[in-house]
Amino acid sequence: MKASAFIYHRPETIDEAVRLLGEVAPDDGRVIAGGQSLVPIMAFRMARPPHLIDINRIAGLDRLDTQDGWLRIGARVRHAAFHEGAIAGPTGALLAHVMRHIAHHPIRTRGTFCGSLAHADPASEWCATAAALDGVLVAQSTQGTREIAVRDYFEAVMTTALRPDEILVEARLPLLPAGTLTGFCEFSRRSGDFAIAMVLVTLRIEEGRIVAPRFTIGGAEAFPRRLAEVEALLTGAAPDMATWRVAGDLAASLLDPLEDSITSGEYRRDLVRALAPRAFQQACA
């Protein structure tokens, strides 16, 4: 339960960090921010990076603000920063609610939003949130910065479009319009444990009909995604239990579920079927 040896780097600027990463990335050098996922897998020796680049001392990476309709989340913004009231409007309410499902309080004081996206665990609540809101990620290397749409970002379990020599310096989420209703439900075996299925919904209700629905599943497949078929079914439908049930059934049938030694694919399908109506009820409560 002790990590293997590594060389520690603590750059003071982002330019120095990307230069260092460019040098050590071919040897599997890694970036550490909160370390709340990386340090455990290093303790298990599932990861043995020979270099760690600690970005905790780089000024400016803790920026969390809104600009031109987008929420901008710097690489060192901790989970706990999304507490109730931190960000106005429906996006802030959604993020505060989702944050309370991430691990436990002492993990939330260290772990970071961008770190969760970079790690890309299927069970990550922030990955599902970024997928639901169609976020954009900013990756920086010695070659400059580029933007990656979250819909093009996830490739497989813990595998993303981020290159080994790139640091995910910022995540951007478009702010939900005023009046948007949001709901998020997940199932895990123990409080604070990894979710084995989650459903995130956002919608508006105008003249008794559903408008602009987003339906996202997480934890159940290799990576989170919006389900366009479910959103098409919801658009214009009445916001009632019959609709939520049909949406849950359709989502379950569309699933390509993860399976592991304790959780079958069928169980994950059942969870999505059960969680969908709960997420909608929460949104419309």
Next chain:
Amino acid sequence: MTRHDITLHVNGRRYDICVEPRKTLADALRDDCGLTGTHLGCEHGVCGACTIIADGETVRACLMFAIQAEGVELRTVEGLAQGNEMHPLQKAFVEHHGLQCGYCTPGFLMLAAGVLEKNPTIGDEELRDILASNLCRCTGYENIVKAVRAAAAEMGAAQ
């Protein structure tokens, strides 16, 4: 592998130590600073026995490397008592039977101390949610909740 000279600040005292980068903060506190009050259970962030306060925030000392804690104000269970006078949380854990074997207790004390200092009037639901961060295999948690509630009342009254 190369060791580094680093300085940790723990409970207001300075510790000049020499560690490998891979040494966790929890191990450095115990092995190099001699502060064995911080316990290690799972060593991967699940059990919370190693919870300490770093720059005012409760953190898992097994999920930080000691070298990352340079320049950080650290507080461990050894810093709770004032001389021979126990901290209200320590007294409350004794009075309400908030411990049995005691292995998890330093983590629970620091978790509760960190949280009550930030939010002395914390509600029951939120307190239970936060105390769920740490594992105890003896008490069944009810007495830990009672103890923290009692300490919160005493700390509030003292202000």
